[in-house]
Amino acid sequence: MELAADGGGVMTGDVAVLGAGMHPWGKWGRGFVEYGAAAARAALADAGVDWRDVGSVVGADTVRGGYPGYVAGASYARALGWQGARVTSVYAACASGAQAIAAARAQILAGLADVVLVVGADAAPKGFFRPAGGDRPDDPDWLRFWLLGATNPAYFGLYARRRMAVHGDTPEDFALVKVKNAAMGALNPYARYRRRVTAEEVAASAVVADPLRLLDICATSDGGAALVLSSMEFARRHGAARPVRIRAVSTVTPRFPNPVLDLPDIATDPAVAVEPPEETFRASIARAAYEEAGLGPGDLDLAEVYDLSTALELQWYEDLGLCGAGEAAKLLREGTTAPGGRTPVNASGGLASFGEAVPAQAVAQVCELTWQLRGAAGERQIEGARVGITANQGLFGHGSSVVAVR
Amino acid sequence: MITGWFTGEGDGFRLLGTRCSSCASVFFPREDVHCRNPHCAGGTLEETPLSRTGRVWSYTDARYRPPSPFASDAELPWEPYALIAVELAAERIVVLGQAAPGITVADLAVGMEVEAVEGVLHGGGEAESATTWNWRPTGAAS
Numbered sequence: 001m002e003l004a005a006d007g008g009g010v011m012t013g014d015v016a017v018l019g020a021g022m023h024p025w026g027k028w029g030r031g032f033v034e035y036g037a038a039a040a041r042a043a044l045a046d047a048g049v050d051w052r053d054v055g056s057v058v059g060a061d062t063v064r065g066g067y068p069g070y071v072a073g074a075s076y077a078r079a080l081g082w083q084g085a086r087v088t089s090v091y092a093a094c095a096s097g098a099q100a101i102a103a104a105r106a107q108i109l110a111g112l113a114d115v116v117l118v119v120g121a122d123a124a125p126k127g128f129f130r131p132a133g134g135d136r137p138d139d140p141d142w143l144r145f146w147l148l149g150a151t152n153p154a155y156f157g158l159y160a161r162r163r164m165a166v167h168g169d170t171p172e173d174f175a176l177v178k179v180k181n182a183a184m185g186a187l188n189p190y191a192r193y194r195r196r197v198t199a200e201e202v203a204a205s206a207v208v209a210d211p212l213r214l215l216d217i218c219a220t221s222d223g224g225a226a227l228v229l230s231s232m233e234f235a236r237r238h239g240a241a242r243p244v245r246i247r248a249v250s251t252v253t254p255r256f257p258n259p260v261l262d263l264p265d266i267a268t269d270p271a272v273a274v275e276p277p278e279e280t281f282r283a284s285i286a287r288a289a290y291e292e293a294g295l296g297p298g299d300l301d302l303a304e305v306y307d308l309s310t311a312l313e314l315q316w317y318e319d320l321g322l323c324g325a326g327e328a329a330k331l332l333r334e335g336t337t338a339p340g341g342r343t344p345v346n347a348s349g350g351l352a353s354f355g356e357a358v359p360a361q362a363v364a365q366v367c368e369l370t371w372q373l374r375g376a377a378g379e380r381q382i383e384g385a386r387v388g389i390t391a392n393q394g395l396f397g398h399g400s401s402v403v404a405v406r
Numbered sequence: 407m408i409t410g411w412f413t414g415e416g417d418g419f420r421l422l423g424t425r426c427s428s429c430a431s432v433f434f435p436r437e438d439v440h441c442r443n444p445h446c447a448g449g450t451l452e453e454t455p456l457s458r459t460g461r462v463w464s465y466t467d468a469r470y471r472p473p474s475p476f477a478s479d480a481e482l483p484w485e486p487y488a489l490i491a492v493e494l495a496a497e498r499i500v501v502l503g504q505a506a507p508g509i510t511v512a513d514l515a516v517g518m519e520v521e522a523v524e525g526v527l528h529g530g531g532e533a534e535s536a537t538t539w540n541w542r543p544t545g546a547a548s
Contacts, residue, residue, distance in 0.1 A: 149472035157466030165516035271498035
C-alpha cells in the first residue's frame with residue numbers, strides 16, 4: 001500500500017474487463033447514441049452479460065450536440081431499454097473515456113456495483129472541431145478561436161515545430177509515425193482508414209499547420225466503444241477464470257506552473273514565482289499510472305497513445321519513459337515501437353487510422369489492450385502481450401492513462 | 407469583448423496582465439479574482455504591463471480558414487496567417503498571438519526576438535474590440 005502525495009492515489013485493486021465492443025469508426029452520418037448502443041451491445045455479448053443484470057452505466061459525454069447534456073449515460077441506458085441501473089455521465093474532453101472507466105472502477109471497488117457498462121461515442125462534424133455557438137468570452141476554448149483562430153492543428157503544429165527546434169526531429173520522422181500506424185490500421189476492422197500509407201504520400205499531402213501536413217494530423221470521426229467491467233469476485237462467479245484486469249487509472253491534473261502551452265490556453269502559467277516541476281504534465285500522467293500499477297516502462301508489452309498528430313506520438317514515447325528526452329525519433333527509426341519491437345505503440349493503428357471520436361477514444365484504447373492481452377487481436381496481435389498502457393490528455397487539464405494486465 | 411488586455415499605441419503598445427502582490431506571479435489573460443499559485447495565500451492582483459519583447463517558443467500557421475467563432479469574410483480568398491508562441495523572460499510566461507500581417511513562417515525561427523504590436527482583430531466589428539495584439543520580429547518593417 002503506497003500513498004502518493006501528488007494525486008497518484010492509493011494502490012487499490014484490480015477490476016475485470018469482462019467484455020469489449022466497438023462500432024466501426026467512419027463518417028456514417030448517424031447519431032452518437034446509435035454508435036454507443038451498438039458498441040454496448042457488442043461489449044455485453046462479448047462479456048456474456050445480460051444488459052438487465054448491469055447495475056450501473058457510465059457514459060462519456062460528447063459536446064458536439066452543443067453541451068454535455070445531449071450525451072449522457074442515460075442516453076445509452078434509454079437506447080438499450082430502461083432497466084433502472086445507476087447512471088453516471090462524465091466530461092473530460094479527450095480524456096472522457098478514461099474518466100468513465102475511473103468512475104466505473106471506483107463504483108466496483110467501493111462495492112456500489114458488481115457490473116458496470118462504460119460507453120463512449122461521438123458523431124463528429126466535418127472539418128475542424130469548433131466550440132459550441134454563442135458569444136462566450138469566459139470560455140477559453142471559445143476565446144482561442146474567436147481571438148486567434150487557433151485550431152487544434154495549430155497547437156499540434158506549435159508542438160511539432162518546438163520538437164524540431166529542440167530535438168532535431170524532422171518532417172520525415174513525423175511521416176514515419178503515420179507509415180507505422182497506417183500499416184497497423186490496415187489490419188483493424190474497426191479502423192476508419194484501412195490503407196497503408198507511404199512517407200512520400202505524407203510529404204505530398206497539403207500543409208495544414210506548418211510543419212504538419214494533412215496526413216500528420218488525425219481526422220475527426222464517428223465511432224463508439226464500450227467495456228463491461230466487473231469485480232474480480234463477479235468475474236470468478238461468472239466463469240471468467242483469467243480476465244484482463246485494469247490495474248491502474250490515472251486521471252491527474254497538471255501542477256502549477258505548467259510551462260507548456262496546452263490546449264485551449266492562450267498563455268501558460270507564469271513560472272516567475274515558482275519553478276516548474278521537473279516532470280511535465282504528460283510525464284506525470286504516466287508516472288501516476290505506473291505507481292498505482294506497481295510497474296514501470298520496462299514492464300510494458302505495448303502502449304496505445306494519443307497520436308492527435310504524428311509528432312505528438314513521438315512526444316508520448318518520452319512522456320511514457322520509453323526513452324529519454326529527444327530520443328523518440330531514434331526509437332521509432334530503430335523499430336522499437338513497431339510490431340516486433342520492444343514496446344509496440346498503437347498496434348490498433350492509433351488515431352492516425354481511426355480519426356478522433358472524442359468520448360469514445362480513451363475507451364477504444366482499452367478495448368485494444370483487452371483484445372491484445374487476450375491474444376485475440378488477429379493479424380495485428382503482439383505476441384505474448386501481458387501488460388499494456390494507454391495514455392491521453394484531454395483539454396483543460398485532464399490526464400488519462402490506464403494500465404491493463406493479464 | 408476583451409477589456410484590459412492591452413494598452414497604448416505605437417511604441418507604447420503593451421499587453422496587460424495582473425501581478426499578485428504576494429507571490430509576484432504575473433497572469434495573462436488577466437486574473438482579477440484570485441492568484442492561481444497553490445503555494446500562495448493570495449494577494450491583491452494589480453494590473454501590470456507585460457514585457458514588450460520576448461523570444462519565439464514556437465510557431466505555426468493557419469493554411470485553412472478556421473471555423474466560427476473566428477470571423478472572416480468567406481467571399482474573399484483565404485490568406486494564411488502565422489501564429490507565434492512567445493516566451494517572456496521576466497514573467498516566465500508563454501503568450502500565443504497572431505503574427506503581424508505579412509509575416510510568414512519563413513520569416514520565423516525558434517529563439518528569435520519578437521515584439522508585441524497593435525493589430526487588427528479579424529472581423530472585430532465594434533470599435534473597442536477591433537484591436538488586438540500581434541507579434542512581429544523586432545526590427546521588421548511594419
